[in-house]
Amino acid sequence: MTAWNDTTRRSLLKTGAAGAAILSAPGLLRAQAAPVKLGILQPVTGALAQDGEYGRLGAQLAIDEINKAGGIKSLGGAMIEMVFGDARSSPEAGSQEVEKMHAEGVSAIVGGFASPICLAASQAASRYDIAYAVDVGVSDQIVSRGLKNTFRFGPGFGAVTRAAIDNLVKLNDAAGKPARTVVLVHEDGLFGSGLAKLMNDRLSALGFQILETIPHPTPARDMSNVALRIRALNPDLVIPSSYYGEFVLLARTMQQQRIRPKGIYAVLNGAASNFRFVREFPDAANNVMDCNHWADPRKPKTAELRRQVEATGRFWLYNVPLNYSSVRLVADAIERSGSRDRIKIIEAMATSTFADHIMPYGPTKFENGQNTAAAPVNTQVQNGDIKVIFPDTFADAKPVFPVTG
Amino acid sequence: MSSGTFAAYRPILIAIAALAALPLAVPMLVGAGLFAGPNTFYNLMIFILIITLAAQGWNIAGGYGGQFSFGHAAFFGTGAYAQAVLQTRYGVNAWAALPVAMALGGLVGAVIGLLAFRARLRGSYFALVTLAFAEVFRILANATPITGGAAGTLVPLRIGFGQMQFDAPAAFFYLALAFVAVVLILNRLLERSRFGAWLVAVRENEDAARALGVDTLTVKLKAITLSAAITAVAGALYTQKFLYVDANIAYGAWISVEALLAPIVGGIGTVFGPLIGAIALIGLGEAAKTVIHAAFGSAVPGVDLVVYGLLLIVVIAFAPRGLIGLLRTGGGR
Numbered sequence: 001m002t003a004w005n006d007t008t009r010r011s012l013l014k015t016g017a018a019g020a021a022i023l024s025a026p027g028l029l030r031a032q033a034a035p036v037k038l039g040i041l042q043p044v045t046g047a048l049a050q051d052g053e054y055g056r057l058g059a060q061l062a063i064d065e066i067n068k069a070g071g072i073k074s075l076g077g078a079m080i081e082m083v084f085g086d087a088r089s090s091p092e093a094g095s096q097e098v099e100k101m102h103a104e105g106v107s108a109i110v111g112g113f114a115s116p117i118c119l120a121a122s123q124a125a126s127r128y129d130i131a132y133a134v135d136v137g138v139s140d141q142i143v144s145r146g147l148k149n150t151f152r153f154g155p156g157f158g159a160v161t162r163a164a165i166d167n168l169v170k171l172n173d174a175a176g177k178p179a180r181t182v183v184l185v186h187e188d189g190l191f192g193s194g195l196a197k198l199m200n201d202r203l204s205a206l207g208f209q210i211l212e213t214i215p216h217p218t219p220a221r222d223m224s225n226v227a228l229r230i231r232a233l234n235p236d237l238v239i240p241s242s243y244y245g246e247f248v249l250l251a252r253t254m255q256q257q258r259i260r261p262k263g264i265y266a267v268l269n270g271a272a273s274n275f276r277f278v279r280e281f282p283d284a285a286n287n288v289m290d291c292n293h294w295a296d297p298r299k300p301k302t303a304e305l306r307r308q309v310e311a312t313g314r315f316w317l318y319n320v321p322l323n324y325s326s327v328r329l330v331a332d333a334i335e336r337s338g339s340r341d342r343i344k345i346i347e348a349m350a351t352s353t354f355a356d357h358i359m360p361y362g363p364t365k366f367e368n369g370q371n372t373a374a375a376p377v378n379t380q381v382q383n384g385d386i387k388v389i390f391p392d393t394f395a396d397a398k399p400v401f402p403v404t405g
Numbered sequence: 406m407s408s409g410t411f412a413a414y415r416p417i418l419i420a421i422a423a424l425a426a427l428p429l430a431v432p433m434l435v436g437a438g439l440f441a442g443p444n445t446f447y448n449l450m451i452f453i454l455i456i457t458l459a460a461q462g463w464n465i466a467g468g469y470g471g472q473f474s475f476g477h478a479a480f481f482g483t484g485a486y487a488q489a490v491l492q493t494r495y496g497v498n499a500w501a502a503l504p505v506a507m508a509l510g511g512l513v514g515a516v517i518g519l520l521a522f523r524a525r526l527r528g529s530y531f532a533l534v535t536l537a538f539a540e541v542f543r544i545l546a547n548a549t550p551i552t553g554g555a556a557g558t559l560v561p562l563r564i565g566f567g568q569m570q571f572d573a574p575a576a577f578f579y580l581a582l583a584f585v586a587v588v589l590i591l592n593r594l595l596e597r598s599r600f601g602a603w604l605v606a607v608r609e610n611e612d613a614a615r616a617l618g619v620d621t622l623t624v625k626l627k628a629i630t631l632s633a634a635i636t637a638v639a640g641a642l643y644t645q646k647f648l649y650v651d652a653n654i655a656y657g658a659w660i661s662v663e664a665l666l667a668p669i670v671g672g673i674g675t676v677f678g679p680l681i682g683a684i685a686l687i688g689l690g691e692a693a694k695t696v697i698h699a700a701f702g703s704a705v706p707g708v709d710l711v712v713y714g715l716l717l718i719v720v721i722a723f724a725p726r727g728l729i730g731l732l733r734t735g736g737g738r
Contacts, residue, residue, distance in 0.1 A: 044706035053706075086706055091654065092647055096448050103442025116557065119649050123562055141559055188547055190555040190651065 033076035036334060038063065038327070039083045039101035039109035039130070041121055046089030047219075050244070051113050051319050055135055056084065058323030059110060061308060066331050074338035080331060087112065091120035098124040106130060107340050108330045108349075110323065115139035115190055122150040131333070131346045133326045136293070136319065138268060139190060143369040151349050151366055153326045154293055154359070155374040157191065157268075161198045164267045164291035167378050167390045169206055171265075171289075171401055178262055178402040179236035184213040185226055185250065186241040192218075195241045195267055211235050220246050227253040236262045236402075244270035248277055251284040262402035266290040273379045273386050275315040285381045287403045289389065294377045295321035296360035298394045305358060325357035329364060332356070360394060417593055417676065421586045428575055439695075447574035453687045454581035455642050459660060460667035460679035461588045462636030467665060468674035469601065470628040471608025473528070476535030477636050477664040479517065479542045482655030484510040484637025488644040489558040490551060499569035503641050510637020511630045518629035522622055527611070536661070543656035557651030560644060569645050581642055585680065588635055592676040604628055608674070636664060670720055672729025681728050689716055 040059045042052035063080045066072075071079045083104050085097030094117040101109060108131040112118035118137030125132040126149045134142055134152040138160065143152050155163075172179050184199055186192035196213050204210055211233045214226050223246060230238060238254075238261045240247055248271050251264070264287070266272040272290035295302045295318070305324060306316045329352060334340075337348035355363040361373040378390035380399055387397030427450065431443045440446040459481055466472045487506035491497040497505070521534045546552045553559075564570045571577050595601040603624045606614035615621050640660075644650050663686075668674075671682025690713045697709040724731040 045710060049706065090659075091649060092452060095647060096445070096452070099444045099448045100441045103440075103445050116649065116651055116654070119557075119559060120647055123648055126562065127564075139556060141556060145559065145561065147562070188544075188555065189653075190557070193547070193555045 033071075033078040035079045035081035036072055036075060036340060037081050037083050037101075037104060037106040038330065039085060039098070039104075039106035039111075040323075040327075041085045041087050041094060041097055041101070041109055041111040041117070043087040043089040043094075043113055043117060045086055048089040048114055051136075051317075052087070052089075054314070054317045054319035055111055055113055055323045057309065057312075057314065058135075058320035059327045061305060061320070062324040062327035062331070066328070072331065072335050074335050075340070087117045087121065089114070089117075091116045094118075094121040095124035097121070098130075102128045102130060107334060107342060108133065108345055110326045110330055111135050112137050113319070115142060118142050122147060125149055129342045129346060131330065131342065131349050133330050133349070135323045135326050147369065148350075149346050150369045151329075151371070152369060153329055153357075153364070153371050153374065154322055155376050156370060157194060159374065160268055160291060160376045161195060161202075163376050164265075164378075165199070165202050165206070167291060168203075168265055170390070171378075171399055174399075175401050179208070181209045181211050181233075181235045182237045182239060183211050183230055183233050183235040184239050184241075185230075186213070186215055187218045187243060187246060188215040189218055191268060192241045199239060199267070208237075216242070216246060218243050218246060220249070223249040223253050224257075226250060227257055227259060230254065230261070231257060231259045234261075238264050240264065240266050240269060240272075242270060244274060244277070247271040248281065248284075251277075251288065252281055255281075255284040260403070264288045266292075268292055268376075272381070274317055275386065276317075278381050278384060278386060279315070282384050286383070287381060287400050289378060289380045289399070289401070291376050291378050293318040293322055294360070294379055294386075294388060295358045296394060297388055297396050298360075299358050302358045321358050325359050328357055329354045360391075413597065414590065414593055417586075417589045420677065420680070421582070421589065424582055424585075425579070428578070444574050447578050449687070449691055451574070451578050451581050451646055453683050454578070454585050455639050455646065456663050456667060456687060457585050457680045457683040458581070458588065458642065459636045459639035459664040460671075460683055461585065461592065462632045462634070462639065463664040464632075464668040464674065464679050465592070465595070465604075465635065466625075466629045466632035468668050468678065469595065469608065470604045470625060470632075472625060472629060473532050473665070474535040474629075474632075474661075475532040475665070476517075476537070476539035476661055477633075478539040478656045478658065478661040479535065480510045480514055480633035480636040481640040481643070481660045481664070482539070482542055482546065482650075482652075483513045483633075484640030485644045485650045485655040486546060486552055486558065486640075487637070488641035489560050489650050492560055493558055494551065498567065499645060500567075503569075503638070506641040507634045507638050510640065511634035513637075514633020515626060515630040517633075518626045522625050522629075536658075539656055539658070539661055543652050546656055547652035552652070555652065557649060557654075560648040562648060570648075577646060584638055584642070589676060589680070596676065600624070600627065605674075668727075670717070670724075670727060672727030675727070675729050678727055678729055685720070685728055686717070689713060 042055040044052040063082055067079045071077045083101050083106050087094040098121050109125055110133045112121050112134055113136050115137040118134045122132040126147045132150050138157045140156045140158050184196045186196040200210055247269055269290050271277040272288045273292045278285045309316055309320055332354045333345055333348035333352055337344040350366055353363045365372050377388050379386050380389045382397055388395050389397055389399040431446050434440050463477050467474055484506040487509045488502050491502040517538050521531055526534055547555050564572050603619045606619055607621050607624055611621055667682035668678045670686055672678030693709040693712040
């Protein structure tokens with residue numbers, strides 16, 4: 001009996017104290033607006049796990065920063081809450097995660113990484129009018145389906161290839177046209193084959209002679225046959241479009257066998273602008289050029305973010321700034337819409353002029369979901385660092401071409 | 406006679422009714438926190454049913470006929486691509502494309518079967534040849550323009566009954582369930598038919614069957630054609646559900662593995678094996694994911710897969726005749 005009374009008295013006291021606290025701190029209550037849920041979809045298991053992890057890191061850094069700065073102000077300082085989904089490197093797992101995110105009430109989704117995942121996930125999101133910001137997915141099918149909810153902040157395949165070819169011609173002309181013969185090496189999936197085909201058509205028209213186009217599967221365990229073929233053909237230029245592992249293998253094999261073309265000019269390569277490759281195989285990586293996504297080195301925020309990433313013992317990969325910027329882009333749209341309403345967020349995304357990102361794009365402008373301001377840059381590995389060599393407006397190094405010695 | 410017939414089909418009808426009634430339990434399952442929302446549940450169930458259908462196809466040639474194929478992806482992919490390409494390139498209606506996809510899948514099965522069985526390939530040789538065929542199809546699909554090459558084929562999102570794209574996820578669940586139900590009944594019919602007996606005879610001892618006058622080549626050919634056609638329907642349903650196929654989805658090794666793992670886990674050469682196996686495998690994977698996620702958050706990606714693998718080993722170790730075998734022994738034999 002006593003115990004029962006005791007408990008009641010204690011709980012009464014507690015309730016009273018809590019009530020008093022609520023009454024005395026109305027300002028505090030108002031500040032604690034319900035969080036805005038943001039879906040972050042990345043493949044963190046399976047073949048694409050490395051990219052997925054770095055994508056998540058970029059998103060996390062952006063969310064932390066926004067929350068530290070007071071959250072979404074137009075929603076009473078609502079914090080952004082990450083609802084993470086593992087896309088497991090497969091489209092059906094991606095759409096399954098979108099269903100979960102929908103059930104958990106996310107306001108928008110960012111991520112996907114690989115084109116097939118982006119295609120399936122954005123389509124699943126469109127059923128519920130959830131704004132979907134593609135972080136990387138370069139297939140141009142993603143933004144050509146007429147889906148109102150799908151936005152891609154970065155450049156697509158077509159834009160990257162055009163820039164890559166223009167810059168290659170510029171590079172070659174500036175050096176007195178040392179390169180005439182080309183060997184294309186590509187992975188036989190979506191991006192490699194598509195790229196090789198475009199390259200084949202355009203480069204031949206521009207006066208380059210394509211000696212051979214060599215496809216290889218992903219994953220490939222051995223690239224020595226490809227390297228031997230390159231040695232036999234002895235081209236001025238090797239243009240590889242492969243994922244991380246295969247390109248690292250190829251570059252190492254070429255270095256071991258002393259195959260030294262005048263240049264290695266990669267496009268959207270998984271390794272050529274990846275600091276892991278540069279740190280682990282500095283000799284093989286030296287002077288490799290790439291046309292890819294890259295953060296704007298002129299912006300102070302870029303250096304700050306890079307320091308944050310490297311402080312955690314990780315490498316500076318393009319997935320980080322792309323996801324960081326995409327999350328900021330979506331947060332900006334939510335801020336401007338002043339709403340958790342999905343349709344209003346989609347409308348705000350469509351009219352976005354977001355410029356406070358760290359990519360070299362300028363103000364955002366979406367046309368049919370594609371950011372028309374998006375553009376790739378050319379990088380080159382120079383003495384253990386990755387430098388920007390094109391476009392000239394913000395290059396931080398001169399290209400080393402042709403490579404001698 | 407008629408009561409005996411009904412008794413044979415009763416468990417099947419009960420199982421179908423139970424599955425069909427599952428949506429009634431959805432509010433409860435969601436309320437209990439097992440699923441994030443009704444659509445999450447339907448999505449999982451639809452995927453389970455698609456895999457069940459692919460596995461049911463495999464089970465006819467592999468389970469009843471003893472022809473272990475490692476390459477059912479060749480049939481799944483043909484169905485998936487046919488469904489996608491007929492719609493996007495030839496403007497064929499989705500409902501009309503489905504039987505064509507099924508027929509094309511069956512045709513591929515017949516051709517591969519003819520080549521392999523005429524060459525008298527059995528056991529692991531047959532398995533290897535089917536594996537090789539699937540791989541050849543994958544590479545071809547990756548390189549030819551009609552399939553969209555490596556970019557894959559995307560079926561435009563046009564929700565409407567006429568497009569076989571449904572606004573309510575329950576509709577697709579019932580569509581997939583209808584196919585699974587038909588094949589369940591078909592399996593029982595097969596078991597009770599002369600053809601089914603020949604098929605089992607071929608599995609048990611092909612030479613003895615031939616000596617007894619069974620035309621083993623024809624029996625095996627019919628079995629693989631039927632098997633392929635059913636798996637092709639699973640592929641076509643996959644396309645309609647996810648509206649996107651590429652070479653690795655359609656002809657990738659993953660589906661060959663799923664199609665043979667489900668019957669092996671569930672109970673090989675049984676009517677319910679593929680269904681029970683698919684529910685156990687995919688349900689287990691999902692459960693492991695949910696539990697691990699609840700316990701650790703998303704901090705340790707892939708741990709759920711490790712748990713899933715361990716559970717799989719346990720199931721195989723303690724239930725060598727599949728979960729059905731376990732149920733039967735447990736049920737007092």
